Amino acid sequence: MPSTVAVVGGGYGGITAARELDASADVVLVEPRDTFVHHVAALRGLVDPAWVDRIFLPYDGLLERGRVVRDRAAAVDPRGVVLGSGERIDADFVVLATGASYPFPAKFAEHDSAEAKARLRAAHAELAAARGVLLLGAGPVGLELAGEIKAAWPGTAVTVVDPAPDILAGPFPEEFRKEVRRQLEELGVELVLGTALTAEPATAPGRAAPLTAATESGRTISADIWFRCHGTAPHSDYALDGGLASARRPNGGLDVAPDLRLPGHETVFAIGDVTTLPEAKTARNATTHAKAVAAGVRALMEGGEPAPYEPLPPGIVLPLGPGGGASYSPETGMLDAATTAQIKGETMMVEHYRELLGVA
Known part of the structure; x- marks a missing residue:
């Protein structure tokens, strides 16, 4: 029987982890929003109404084998998730990808896309x-x-x-x-x-x-x-009970070991903005965490051990409007406005996430 993996949170890290594990496990993605929100393009949506509908993408095409459950995680323990409805999802592995809040308009608190x-x-x-x-x-x-x-x-x-x-x-x-x-x-x-x-x-x-x-x-x-x-605030109230509280910092961040597991919990991983890793809280880093954790879960399912997560060098892509901005990473050095616009400024990477989510 394939293992069940509960992925809690359908942001950048959550959708990547769920997609990566869909072929090898029974994946259940728990997310209270009715759509994925492409927050990378939220500021563009504020100034240009033509972008508003583009940044809310349905989850329907994300998974071929797994399923998406629209609900919040009320409590999480090493063996599963209790939903706000009271239903319990038993799982062999849990991936916590619940992210963090950030002031509007960079992020939205609304779970209903029409309201957002x-x-x-x-x-x-x-x-x-x-x-x-x-x-x-x-x-x-x-x-x-x-x-x-x-x-x-x-x-x-x-x-x-x-x-x-x-x-x-x-x-x-x-x-x-x-x-x-x-x-x-x-x-x-x-x-x-x-x-x-x-x-x-x-x-x-x-x-x-x-x-x-x-x-x-x-x-x-x-x-x-x-x-x-x-100002960010990690979403991790579900960890107050159920045995995970020892990994939770007073600000809500979750401590993780080098392999992104919660210390003392061999089957529970955390990725993205909810972690206390000393990295920029970006979609890029959350995606990198997700791929490392997916590989770690597969290793455990095959009787092995997860490899330590290797952080990416610090980098930034900073558009200043559709045609301006600058970028930097140690590998590329500084990139000009035209290159920054090609990477992010003009398209805001919408097509990449449409493809990942299977949006026609």
Whole structure:
């Protein structure tokens, strides 16, 4: 009898792990959303309504042998998953791929795609009417959103505030940051670095309303709408009971061994944003984790042991609108705007995920 593998979470890591194991195990993918959400293209969907329907992709064609169960994991233990409905799915192996939350519009909290699309379109209408935008966070999301806004509405003032002294924390060369800063300046994006706001705006993020914000350095910034572009929270409440709590950190992250198994649990793996691995929380890294875990599960099914996960070198693909941006990895060095657009900026990798999910 083939082994049963419960994959909890249908994001980038979850769909990859489920697809990789579909031919060799009975896979059950547990996911509360009614569609896969291609969050990589969410910021493009905010500024261009033509993209909204493209980033919500059905799960129907993902698995040939396995099945997708639309429900949340209420509790997980080494031998299975208890769903929100009360049903239990017994499993020989469990892969935790539940990811982490992130502020809208980079991610959506809604499980119903119709509600998420409506929220995205409403935010687009509010943003389109704004003359000034305030973004909190000069990391990849904040800068990508700044580039998308300026590409769509060149006349809209965009100000990015971050307490860090420079943009893009991480192991990137100064040449890369210099090129990103140059393009942002050319677009007219103002960077206010090395200071934080004395308080967040009183209005809700993503809702149009005139606001004035003060920085700790004494600067006053006026805008019509603002977005928070920092802050993640791993989804792992299901691990509070059932024997997995020892792997859960206070912030919700799950500790993993070098082979991506939870310490002390030979049949439970965790991948992607829910882990405490000291890596960027990206679709690329989640996909790499998923492939390593799929190989590890197959090794265990055949009587072997999983190999240690080998992290990818740190890299970044940062579009600044459909035709701008820059990329970097140790293997390729820095790549220009045209190459960045070919990798991600123009297509946002939608076709790749349509193919993975078997979308006609």
